[in-house]
Amino acid sequence: MAATPIDPELRSRIEDFLSDGAQAIDDDEIERWPFFFTEDGFYQIIPRAGFEAGHPLGIMTCRGRGMMQDRVAALRGANIYEPHTYCHVLARPVLRRDADGTIMARTNFALYRTMQGGPTELFAAGSYRDRILCEGEELRLKSRRVVLESRRVDILIVLPI
């Protein structure tokens, strides 16, 4: 239920913004990923059970764009893993505007992972719980919690979700 209505034009911008964020990761333009966030933006991947229990720790936590850039630098130059690609499939976001103008968005997703030479398999499903700021013409994530349905990760997570 939307407390303040979101006009169709804004909704359309938000949907494009969310899709673009997912495609930056899918299309190996991972360097763009931190810039979908505000400078002090927060990003966390957390299993649903921990999210519901109010746990402060998740599987990946970035406080500030710098930590996200370190993640990118690490996966480009330091971490060892088998090459793989992501394909995010996003559902229609449920939007609500807070009193201070922040947009709260919840977007379910399915994430398929393809290992080199392997099949495409469902890697994760869950929802983005986003707080989005309108900075002039720009939309930015103030915070994103990626709530995974399962607490169990297959092999590893190196690319953000």
Add this chain to the structure above:
Amino acid sequence: MPTATTSNRALRWPAEGVARVPFRVFADPDIYAQEQERIFRGPVWNFLCLEIEIPKPGDIRLAAVGETPIIVTRDEAGAVHAMVNRCAHRGALVCLKERDHADALTCPYHSWSYDLTGQLQSVAFRRGVRGKGGMPADFDPAEHRLDPLRVESFCGLVFGTFSPDTPPVETYLGPMTSGLVRRALGRPYRLLGMHSQMLHNNWKLYAENLRDSYHASLLHTFYTAFKINRLDMDGGMLLSEDGRHSVSYSKRASLQSGEEFNGMRAAQYGSDLAGPQLLESFDEWPDGITHAIQAIFPTLGVQFTLNSLAVRFFTPRGLDETELFWMYLGREDDDPARIEMRALQSNLTGAAGLVSLEDGCINEFVQRGTRGSPEAAAFVEMGGRTVGSSENSRATETGVRGFWQAYRALMGL
């Protein structure tokens, strides 16, 4: 007691002893089946859960010992019990929820109901329905119960064993290991987060990996670049007297330059973090040890790296499938700033660990690399061919050899 299978009898451990590991031990279903009996149901303490997960009478937590499903409970008097999650009637799982609270354990199949110690209390339709049917007259509920394990807690870690021969936990751990566990977990703590990851490899490859201090600065390049755990720091690899438990530790403050690292891939990554808050920490340990990974036979690990305190344990889910659990802890009296530091440092380890994520795939690489070569063997001679503590160097595989020494003794291999 199981008897040696034909294929097992044919496995001849190489003459070099613990300095070799025949790859067949990671891929042979007969050996895997024997491990269930001789290791997991043998004279070892298996980690089950944390006491803080079952704080109140009636709290229930599911666990596993090898592939055997286990129920852990706390009874009305506050005592902790563990039993096989298999109904004494027809063998169905009795408890289904990973965490639960109840005053009795009731099998969903035919409503056989047990108390929190696992003793059968009542059976549905025991006297039949309207005088017809029912159990034989000599049926006695007192003769039926869920298969119990012996249980002992140490620093809030709940252990279970099937064997009457397992010595008390503190004796089993030995003075070094129990002392370090007490150092890490001897004060009240709470759970800050948990997750697990599936490793597509035999459980023993992770057991080796956890005891392998040689690989840390070579495979995990992020770690070394940030000077958290480099071989040129003060540190060592200490083993329990029998070699089966180990601790790899380092002291960050005493970093010196090590020429061996120049030009190596491990040292290439720049040390300038764009988000240096990752490594913000507070002094928690008076002895200068900033990093310690303890391995406790067979499947438990206790880590603290800076302020990241965690219990890891792993469970075989099949011959070449292993589930690795990460439980992150904080102190009961942590303020929000300390929780934030622990949260950011938790990025170093776990399924997405900047340092450890390679362990999610490296053991699978061994599993795949050794396919088709069951008669070949791993060469494990870094730091010598024997089992013993390495006081001054972590460039050693002594912990790995210690694991195999204990494993061979239990398996009779």
